[in-house]
Amino acid sequence: MTAQITPQPAADTLERTFLEIRAKLLELAADLDRIERGAGFEAVRDDERLQNIRKALQVLLEPGTDRAERVQMIFSDPYDPHWAD
Template sequence: MKKYEGSCRLSQQQLIDEYFMDVRAKLLDVAAFLDRIDRSVECNAEEDFRMMAMREGLQALCTRAPYRVRTIQMIFSDPTREPLSELDRKSAFGAYDYHRDKEGLR
């Protein structure tokens, strides 16, 4: 028996009936975003850390592994434990730039 089996009180059919249209809309939003990226006038973001995280998250989404939400959340999360001495920007990026640490910018 799977570790997470039976942890939701709704049946699979009930979940589909309740949430399918919302999830469908979100997938269409993702597809539209990716289409706009592909059609942009300049292809200059292949190595952007946010797009790299997006591709990794989409790959994780397509697996049947348990706890996909945790896996995907961790892909986008900052793994560091030490607080910054000062803010380095005014807003969040939505993903963690792993290459930044390697370049000694953190």
């Protein structure tokens, strides 16, 4: 199943995407700052969505090649194999 047909060397990908990654991180940092300095932040500090965002950020710090899939699963409802019963 796994094809792994990445033609671009890691160094080239880093070169091409570094500024985009930096920009995305800054955007994310600013988004979180904006939420935290907003009125009534205490009421949403433990909001499930913010908790999931924190879990997703932890995944980004871990090594691996399946981080996108793992982040998707953090934001996914659980599946019950007996749903039709």
